[in-house]
Amino acid sequence: MNPIGIHFGYWTQYWSSDPLQFVPKAKKCGFDVLEINAPKVTRMSDAERDKLKAAAAEAGLALTYSIGMTADMDLAAEDPAVRNKGVTFLQDVAKAMKQLGGTIMAGVNYSSWPRKLASGEDKRVLTDRSIACVKEAIKAAEDNDVLFCIEVLNRFEHFMMNTAEEGVAFAEQVGSPNCKLLLDTFHMNIEEDTFRDSILCAGKWLGHFHLGECNRRPPGEGRMPWPEIFGALKEINYQGAVVMEPFLLPGGDVGRDISVFRDLLGNGDLDEKAARSAEFVRAEQKKV
Numbered sequence: 001m002n003p004i005g006i007h008f009g010y011w012t013q014y015w016s017s018d019p020l021q022f023v024p025k026a027k028k029c030g031f032d033v034l035e036i037n038a039p040k041v042t043r044m045s046d047a048e049r050d051k052l053k054a055a056a057a058e059a060g061l062a063l064t065y066s067i068g069m070t071a072d073m074d075l076a077a078e079d080p081a082v083r084n085k086g087v088t089f090l091q092d093v094a095k096a097m098k099q100l101g102g103t104i105m106a107g108v109n110y111s112s113w114p115r116k117l118a119s120g121e122d123k124r125v126l127t128d129r130s131i132a133c134v135k136e137a138i139k140a141a142e143d144n145d146v147l148f149c150i151e152v153l154n155r156f157e158h159f160m161m162n163t164a165e166e167g168v169a170f171a172e173q174v175g176s177p178n179c180k181l182l183l184d185t186f187h188m189n190i191e192e193d194t195f196r197d198s199i200l201c202a203g204k205w206l207g208h209f210h211l212g213e214c215n216r217r218p219p220g221e222g223r224m225p226w227p228e229i230f231g232a233l234k235e236i237n238y239q240g241a242v243v244m245e246p247f248l249l250p251g252g253d254v255g256r257d258i259s260v261f262r263d264l265l266g267n268g269d270l271d272e273k274a275a276r277s278a279e280f281v282r283a284e285q286k287k288v
């Protein structure tokens with residue numbers, strides 16, 4: 001059974017929200033893992049990080065770290081100063097994670113998010129810039145026992161890697177034992193021919209996994225083919241966490257960046273829905 005997690009953004013409209021407040025919520029709702037904001041932990045004091053680490057340990061929760069890099073630190077940017085800023089940021093994340101005892105750094109840690117291919121830009125040129133920067137940044141991940149999990153996104157959020165196959169090709173070129181893939185059913189639903197084949201394609205490269213229905217409701221409230229997905233994860237003997245990323249609330253920077261433009265919660269209760277979804281995922285895993 002894979003540890004089951006939830007992304008903190010489910011409960012907030014702001015990426016900069018203090019992660020400490022979500023520890024008791026994740027525990028209460030029955031999760032094993034809480035995914036928090038990586039940039040946030042780089043801005044915390046040592047004392048704040050120690051407090052967070054102790055609270056998570058007390059709650060029996062593992063923490064994973066999510067990244068959506070901003071345009072001013074885009075590893076694919078033409079300006080080397082922008083790329084260097086990104087590399088320094090990723091080194092800072094790895095060091096902060098070490099203090100917290102964290103191992104999974106995941107998301108858009110290879111460019112910026114969201115990112116369109118602008119007029120005149122060449123995908124290959126930008127991808128090569130990103131690979132060169134990740135090769136540099138990942139040394140800090142290696143030194144701090146951090147797995148650098150690059151997230152494959154759908155075409156509306158990024159151009160660089162839209163399929164597991166493209167993700168594996170990127171990771172192969174980075175060439176580090178700490179470079180892994182993050183696949184996300186929400187993105188896979190748009191881009192992959194089949195869930196099973198893409199998970200098998202990722203195989204040993206898979207380091208982290210995100211769960212979401214097609215409209216990002218909590219797993220169990222939609223039409224995602226969960227038996228196929230959990231069956232394929234079992235086939236590759238995936239031992240990592242499965243972290244759900246439901247987003248129901250419009251507004252704030254989370255609602256804006258995730259493109260939540262309507263109220264998907266209605267009269268529902270966030271904690272109750274999260275708890276039910278955790279139970280659903282646990283039951284689906286048991287079936288395979």
Ligand SMILES: [Mn+2]
Nearest residue numbers: 151184210245
């Ligand atoms: Mn995701």
